[in-house]
Amino acid sequence: MTEVxxxxxxxxxxxxxxxxxxxxxxxxxxxxxxGPEQAHPDADLLTAFAEQSLSATExxxxxxxxxxxxxxxxxxxxxxxxxxxxAAPVATETEAVRATPILAKDEKRGGxxxxxxAWPSLPWAALAAGVAVAASVLLLHPGKLNQATLPPAxxxxxxxxxxxxxxxxxxxxxxxxxxxxxxxxxxEAPRTEARLKPELRLSKKFKAxxxxxxxxxxESEMLAExxxxxxxxxxxxxxxxxxxxxxxxxxxxxNASAIPRSNEAVEVTAESPIVQAEVSSEDRPMARNxxxxxxxxxxxxxxxxxxxQNTTSATVGELPLQSxxxxxMAKAAAPPPSPTRARAVTWTVTAGVLQRSLxxxxxxxxxxxxxxxxxxxxxxxxxxxxxxxxxxxxxxGNSGITWVQVQPSIKGQALSSDITHIDLREDxxxxxxxxxxxxxxxxxxxxxxEIWRSADGGKTWEKK
Amino acid sequence: MPKSAQSGPxxxxxxxxxxxxxxxxxxxxxxxxxxxxxxxxxKYLPQTSARASAEQKADFCAGLRLEELALACACAxxxxxxxxxxxxxxxxxxxxxxxxxxxxxxxxxxxxxxLFADLYGVNARDGVRSSKLAxxxxxxxxxxxxxxxxxQEFINRYRKQKRTVSLxxxxxxxxxxxxxxxxxxxxxGRTSDQRLEAATDEALAELSSEDRFTLASYYLxxxxxxxxxxxxxxxxxxxxxxxxxxxxxLRKRILAGLRTQGLSHAQASEALxxxxxxxRLNLRSRLTQDSGAKTFPEGKVPAQDAGExxxx
Numbered sequence: 155m156t157e158v159x160x161x162x163x164x165x166x167x168x169x170x171x172x173x174x175x176x177x178x179x180x181x182x183x184x185x186x187x188x189g190p191e192q193a194h195p196d197a198d199l200l201t202a203f204a205e206q207s208l209s210a211t212e213x214x215x216x217x218x219x220x221x222x223x224x225x226x227x228x229x230x231x232x233x234x235x236x237x238x239x240x241a242a243p244v245a246t247e248t249e250a251v252r253a254t255p256i257l258a259k260d261e262k263r264g265g266x267x268x269x270x271x272a273w274p275s276l277p278w279a280a281l282a283a284g285v286a287v288a289a290s291v292l293l294l295h296p297g298k299l300n301q302a303t304l305p306p307a308x309x310x311x312x313x314x315x316x317x318x319x320x321x322x323x324x325x326x327x328x329x330x331x332x333x334x335x336x337x338x339x340x341x342e343a344p345r346t347e348a349r350l351k352p353e354l355r356l357s358k359k360f361k362a363x364x365x366x367x368x369x370x371x372x373e374s375e376m377l378a379e380x381x382x383x384x385x386x387x388x389x390x391x392x393x394x395x396x397x398x399x400x401x402x403x404x405x406x407x408x409n410a411s412a413i414p415r416s417n418e419a420v421e422v423t424a425e426s427p428i429v430q431a432e433v434s435s436e437d438r439p440m441a442r443n444x445x446x447x448x449x450x451x452x453x454x455x456x457x458x459x460x461x462x463q464n465t466t467s468a469t470v471g472e473l474p475l476q477s478x479x480x481x482x483m484a485k486a487a488a489p490p491p492s493p494t495r496a497r498a499v500t501w502t503v504t505a506g507v508l509q510r511s512l513x514x515x516x517x518x519x520x521x522x523x524x525x526x527x528x529x530x531x532x533x534x535x536x537x538x539x540x541x542x543x544x545x546x547x548x549x550x551g552n553s554g555i556t557w558v559q560v561q562p563s564i565k566g567q568a569l570s571s572d573i574t575h576i577d578l579r580e581d582x583x584x585x586x587x588x589x590x591x592x593x594x595x596x597x598x599x600x601x602x603x604e605i606w607r608s609a610d611g612g613k614t615w616e617k618k
Numbered sequence: 619m620p621k622s623a624q625s626g627p628x629x630x631x632x633x634x635x636x637x638x639x640x641x642x643x644x645x646x647x648x649x650x651x652x653x654x655x656x657x658x659x660x661k662y663l664p665q666t667s668a669r670a671s672a673e674q675k676a677d678f679c680a681g682l683r684l685e686e687l688a689l690a691c692a693c694a695x696x697x698x699x700x701x702x703x704x705x706x707x708x709x710x711x712x713x714x715x716x717x718x719x720x721x722x723x724x725x726x727x728x729x730x731x732x733l734f735a736d737l738y739g740v741n742a743r744d745g746v747r748s749s750k751l752a753x754x755x756x757x758x759x760x761x762x763x764x765x766x767x768x769x770q771e772f773i774n775r776y777r778k779q780k781r782t783v784s785l786x787x788x789x790x791x792x793x794x795x796x797x798x799x800x801x802x803x804x805x806x807g808r809t810s811d812q813r814l815e816a817a818t819d820e821a822l823a824e825l826s827s828e829d830r831f832t833l834a835s836y837y838l839x840x841x842x843x844x845x846x847x848x849x850x851x852x853x854x855x856x857x858x859x860x861x862x863x864x865x866x867x868l869r870k871r872i873l874a875g876l877r878t879q880g881l882s883h884a885q886a887s888e889a890l891x892x893x894x895x896x897x898r899l900n901l902r903s904r905l906t907q908d909s910g911a912k913t914f915p916e917g918k919v920p921a922q923d924a925g926e927x928x929x930x
Contacts, residue, residue, distance in 0.1 A: 167890045177834075200758075224839065232772065234845060
């Protein structure tokens with residue numbers, strides 16, 4: 155709605171809004187919902203309408219309904235194919251300014267834009283990066299490459315070599331002091347990354363259409379993907395790229411060095427939602443203020459964030475070592491979601507096994523297998539509940555990294571029948587997109603038509 | 619295509635359509651497929667079904683997504699191979715569609731899974747598994763249909779949740795008052811309003827349905843020009859020009875309508891610029907001042923309206 159006045163200077167008189175709204179008010183539209191088959195055009199007609207394959211008379215009929223029915227208009231808008239939404243705004247130059255907020259919004263909403271840019275563009279991104287590296291080397295050293303130029307070219311390598319021990323340390327058992335150091339580093343990662351993101355976005359905004367910026371974006375995506383797959387390989391890459399010592403390559407380099415640690419940050423913070431909330435809330439404002447070069451800023455924030463991290467983990471009552479050990483276990487089990495994809499965790503129950511997908515359904519991993527087959531699940535953000543036969547009920551507060559078995563019981567009488575459905579009751583706000591508050595209540599339905607509910611996260615239960 | 623004068627599409631045509639659909643591979647017989655096509659014809663060409671020429675019907679059938687229709691019908695009929703094909707083609711797409719619609723991983727999984735169950739036909743009715751895929755008629759692409767069905771499901775679900783919330787909370791918030799006050803409830807002393815409303819309604823009624831759809835999408839739903847353009851199959855700039863034209867045209871027509879009702883040009887312009895909702899709400903709050911609970915929700919409405927009105 156806020157965009158409205160900008161694009162079209164002519165605003166309709168207020169009475170027009172009023173009458174339009176009166177004509178298609180929900181009070182008027184809702185009673186029709188009771189008999190959707192008669193009142194609303196069926197899904198076939200709506201689809202054909204959106205695909206422009208209706209005859210003129212049918213199209214008119216659908217439009218006549220759509221002009222009055224907000225619900226069906228919303229259906230049509232929601233059912234627009236995903237890919238072309240991201241592509242459409244970029245198409246015209248005049249829309250470039252509007253395109254960026256839309257993309258940014260999409261990233262926030264769950265990474266539509268990142269999904270579009272992620273995989274298909276990888277080969278091109280790699281090619282473009284290669285060209286950029288070669289070009290910058292040639293530009294800076296048009297003559298001989300291997301002689302006196304080495305020392306300056308090495309300098310960036312030194313700065314970025316520092317983070318390399320980070321990932322390695324993190325994946326091996328450690329004595330307590332080093333473990334503390336390892337937990338320190340992750341806290342810094344979101345900062346460097348957060349600082350980098352605006353740069354990337356800025357360049358995207360102002361140089362839209364140039365080859366370099368999309369490739370940077372895609373390159374960082376690629377690096378992010380690689381990071382998840384293999385930290386060591388990436389630290390090699392991080393060492394390789396800066397030899398080009400061009401501005402673009404340096405940007406990539408920082409991003410690359412930031413990403414492995416940002417992954418760890420997610421792991422550590424995923425241990426407990428509280429930690430995550432505190433770390434992020436403390437880090438973000440600082441990251442926005444932080445204008446100094448990253449290499450300079452490094453030592454100071456590490457000290458600060460180590461305090462933050464210690465205090466936050468202290469508030470949760472967990473020793474750094476414990477949390478770190480669990481993190482490394484979790485890491486061995488499954489690659490953690492990267493920060494930008496954290497919301498894209500999807501779940502499904504297949505053949506009695508709970509499965510998790512970190513890439514919106516492209517690939518699935520087994521997340522939980524129980525003695526008794528699992529039948530259903532419910533999730534809300536990082537809260538996941540899954541239930542199965544013989545009263546099996548598990549809860550995870552961290553997107554499935556750790557699970558706790560919950561045994562609902564009332565006055566010694568335990569729930570022993572099959573759990574067929576779990577519902578996390580949450581208060582939906584006005585936002586259609588599902589911006590929701592935390593689950594207020596867990597409602598479990600069983601095969602013998604009992605309903606068990608718990609309002610305190612499964613500690614106490616009542617039966618209906 | 620050869621002509622035929624039978625009630626359904628001609629036998630030759632039916633055979634050609636059947637061959638094109640590849641329904642045989644899914645174990646749908648030619649007779650079954652013809653029956654399905656007949657049903658679709660009855661549904662979408664009801665008034666012409668008796669007299670429609672075979673050509674008309676053949677054209678209509680040829681415009682259907684026959685291959686996808688065959689797949690959907692076979693799935694609904696429980697053909698194993700069709701179901702396997704459907705799963706391999708659409709299972710992952712369902713998840714990404716759901717993610718696109720809900721923008722939320724958890725809700726997306728729920729939505730996709732519940733739709734998948736509907737498509738498979740878990741809800742047994744009279745012991746018979748009834749699959750939602752049976753209602754697909756091939757007018758649009760199967761993928762587009764899945765998206766639409768999912769969007770409908772999402773909105774239904776959202777509306778349901780919203781309604782349960784509002785039922786619980788409306789009493790304490792007094793929301794039910796807003797819903798319960800239809801416009802006729804405050805008719806007293808609103809003659810100029812009524813004239814303005816009448817003139818506006820008239821002006822809107824003169825517009826084509828496409829124009830009214832564009833207005834509603836843009837001004838009520840806050841859709842972007844790009845979204846509207848894609849829905850209508852137009853270019854963005856055409857939508858932008860159309861909205862410009864509509865806004866100026868409406869203003870002119872409403873003014874003209876007001877003047878035919880006896881207002882001077884100045885009076886008409888003034889009436890048009892005043893946000894009638896402010897007047898009406900003032901009136902309402904005056905009428906309902908005795909009840910604190912009733913005035914509360916209305917305090918929120920004018921604030922929002924005043925914001926919109928100030929653009930003008």
